Amino acid sequence: GIVGVFGYGGGVIGRYCDQPEQFPGVAHFHTVRVAQPSGKYYTSDYLRSIMDIWDLRGSGLTNMHGSTGDIVLLGTTTPQLEEIFHDLTHNLNTDLGGSGSNLRTPADCLGKSRCEFACYDTQDVCHTLTNDYQDELHRPAFPYKFKFKFDGCPNGCVASIARSDFSVIGTWKDDIRIDQERVKAYVAGEFKASGGSHAGRDWGKFDIVAEVVDRCPTGCMSYDGAKLTIDNSNCTRCMHCINTMPAALKIGKETGASILCGAKAPILDGAQMSSLLVPFIIVENPYDEIKEVIENIWDWWMEEGKNRERVGETIKRLSFQRLLEVTNTKAMPQHVVAPRANPYIFFKEDEVPGGFAHDEKAYRQRHMR
Numbered sequence: 001g002i003v004g005v006f007g008y009g010g011g012v013i014g015r016y017c018d019q020p021e022q023f024p025g026v027a028h029f030h031t032v033r034v035a036q037p038s039g040k041y042y043t044s045d046y047l048r049s050i051m052d053i054w055d056l057r058g059s060g061l062t063n064m065h066g067s068t069g070d071i072v073l074l075g076t077t078t079p080q081l082e083e084i085f086h087d088l089t090h091n092l093n094t095d096l097g098g099s100g101s102n103l104r105t106p107a108d109c110l111g112k113s114r115c116e117f118a119c120y121d122t123q124d125v126c127h128t129l130t131n132d133y134q135d136e137l138h139r140p141a142f143p144y145k146f147k148f149k150f151d152g153c154p155n156g157c158v159a160s161i162a163r164s165d166f167s168v169i170g171t172w173k174d175d176i177r178i179d180q181e182r183v184k185a186y187v188a189g190e191f192k193a194s195g196g197s198h199a200g201r202d203w204g205k206f207d208i209v210a211e212v213v214d215r216c217p218t219g220c221m222s223y224d225g226a227k228l229t230i231d232n233s234n235c236t237r238c239m240h241c242i243n244t245m246p247a248a249l250k251i252g253k254e255t256g257a258s259i260l261c262g263a264k265a266p267i268l269d270g271a272q273m274s275s276l277l278v279p280f281i282i283v284e285n286p287y288d289e290i291k292e293v294i295e296n297i298w299d300w301w302m303e304e305g306k307n308r309e310r311v312g313e314t315i316k317r318l319s320f321q322r323l324l325e326v327t328n329t330k331a332m333p334q335h336v337v338a339p340r341a342n343p344y345i346f347f348k349e350d351e352v353p354g355g356f357a358h359d360e361k362a363y364r365q366r367h368m369r
Contacts, residue, residue: 069097098138103142166311170256173256187206219234257280257281300322
């Protein structure tokens, strides 16, 4: 709030030297965050234009990209800020990113533009929500920062589960598709495992049992020498088998996403990853189902969150059950990390038939040993 552009509360981080008399060249050294395009696709003309602006009006130092994803332009003076903003918005049709206690610039993986594993169009949902939530992006009104990240599949190429308050991770409901003939081709050495990514040296003959079946974290796979079998009810979507044999194994056809909440870096009580909130949601434009979850979380967090408290810390303080209530999400087995070890879901009296008051003798009659 010390320095910025007119009408925006975020996008520029003020940096000042504490001895400007000795170092007048860096008396001001403000950082400008610029919103990156979905998937970080650029034309060479666009990049040259960014560099021309920054050579003229800044230090020429850049960071491509920041942890959140923005183009980060390092080092300029206060009189240049409005000029930079005018050039970006009028000539390049580009807006500033987020900074401060607001929505940070949403980030996504390459999604369906490059990746066969993508379960939804990450670029479209990222672009749509970036446009829809411009007010939350540029005018800080939250207890602290809030990050969206969109991973197209459980491989998590933008690490949303570790770095965002609201993670949307692609998944599927049906079975992994298996091409048994191609499985045999992998075993015979006709296809290189892992898409040939380990081709730099001779690792020996591909061993499907040692390299795929035995590495399944839930042990839900078996191979009898001719046929690969997957118990999909126990599959946790770790992606190892699909990554190793992409020509033979494909994600299911009934695709969507899981929503997780509450990741953060070490600020107060240490790092934590996102917790599963919605096990499966359809991801289709205009994304009203996702927006409903987002806005319910924001309404609750802005009311209950403490100053500089990430939503994950609010959840930890007020309980995950409270988050389920405010987002109208029913408790499900998928919410439980370790059965009998984290009983954070409690029944209320009006949810129990007959309430909490019971006749012990009548109970014993119904449950005779």
